[in-house]
Amino acid sequence: MAKKSGTLKPTHEMKGSLRSEAGEAKGVRVYVGDCRDMLPEIPQVKRGEVDLVFADPPFNWSRAYDEWHDKMPREDYLDFTYAWLDLCVDALRDHGAIWVNIPDDTCAEIVLHLKERKLTMINWCVWHYRFGQNTKTRFINSKVHALYFAKNARNRRWNAEEVLEVSDRASTYFDPRTMDKRDGMPAGKRLPMDVWYGEYWGRIQGNNKERRHGHDNQLPEVYLERVIRATSNPGDLVLDPFLGSGTTGVVAHALGRGFIGTEFSGANAKRAFDRIQNGPIRLGALKDAVTAIHKPRRKVPAAAAK
Structure with a gap:
């Protein structure tokens, strides 16, 4: 349990020392313990100074996590879910946003709870991956939901130019109409669709270059890079209540965010x-990036690759 008096000290701390494309990175603080106990004692959380939350909680699928019991009774798991969600919502600034990475079986409950907390759903995205775990009794899972909610939809961070990709029309058909700027978008570019997939979007397993030993549920860096670039600014504070393998912290720190x-x-x-x-x-x-389903018929035009 967290201490109830005094200042809670991080177990691991790194002050701004890494030079990144956004300048000198903000500090990193890591706390060990149940997030329901830790979050109420962290000063920046108590003061509501968090700009972005990304949460990839335990799925309650009986996975062999280190020390964590991943098979609660359903009602207990929902109580656990609502408790950490409330703490994260309360930690957000007025312009803040929360992303939740969650599978089918708890997705609806989280959506309803965040709406009850008066947050606005901006996107219901899907992370699609190959090499889902084999099963004989139902279709193989190949997706996880990425729920994007904002505390104030009109005042939220949104950096479209940070996450543009080459459009399907430009990459597949070399459609000349895409070479004209439209709706403020650069020639041949567009915002990503709400189903996310591509070269580096697969599950981190086997001999994947990103894989780190000791954790079986590691998210790809491109996933967090898209989220953090699009919905936070350099100098903002990012919170992850389920640190896991550390992907959120890795990307946030490298992009000049506090973590x-x-x-x-x-x-x-x-x-x-x-x-x-x-x-x-x-x-x-x-x-x-090019995420067209069909292979390009021609080389991506230079105007779209700039």
């Missing part, structure tokens, strides 16, 4: 903190 993470497992927290210090593997891989 706070809580993690139930002390061993995971140490590995994640070391990974944050070492920096990302694929930062910038989203630049000029």
Whole structure:
């Protein structure tokens, strides 16, 4: 349990020392313990100074997490979910946003709860990946939901130019109409659709270059890069209540954001903190990305690749 008096000290802390494309990165603070105990004691959280929350909670699928019991009775799991959601919502600034990475079986409850908390849904995105785990009794899972809610829809961070990609028409058909600027978008570019997939979007497994030992549920860096670039600014504070392998912290720190993470497992927290210090593997891989389903018929025109 967290201390109820005095100032809660982070287990691991790194002050601004990494030079990134956004300038000198803000500090990193990692706390070990149950996020329901830790968050109310963290000063920036108590003061409502968080700009962006990204949460990838345990799915309650009986996974072998280090120290965490991942098979609660359904009602207990929902109580747990609502508790951490409320703490994260209360931590947000007025312009703040929250993303939740969650599978089918708890997605609806989270959407309803965040709407009851008066947040506005901006997007219901889907992370689509290959190599889902085999099963004989139903169709294989190949997606997770990425729920994007804002505390104030009109006052939220939104950096469209940070996440543009080459349009399908430009990359597949070389359609000359895409070479004209439209709706304020650069020639041949568009915002990504709400189903996310591509070269570096697969599950992190096997000999994947990003994979770090000791964690089986690691998210790809491009996922967090898209979220953080689009919905926060350099200098903002990012919170991840389920630090896990540390991908959120890795990308946030490299992009010049401050970062706070809580993690139930002390061993995971140490590995994640070391990974944050070492920096990302694929930062910038989203630049000029092409996610067209069909292979390009021609080389992507130079105007669309700029």
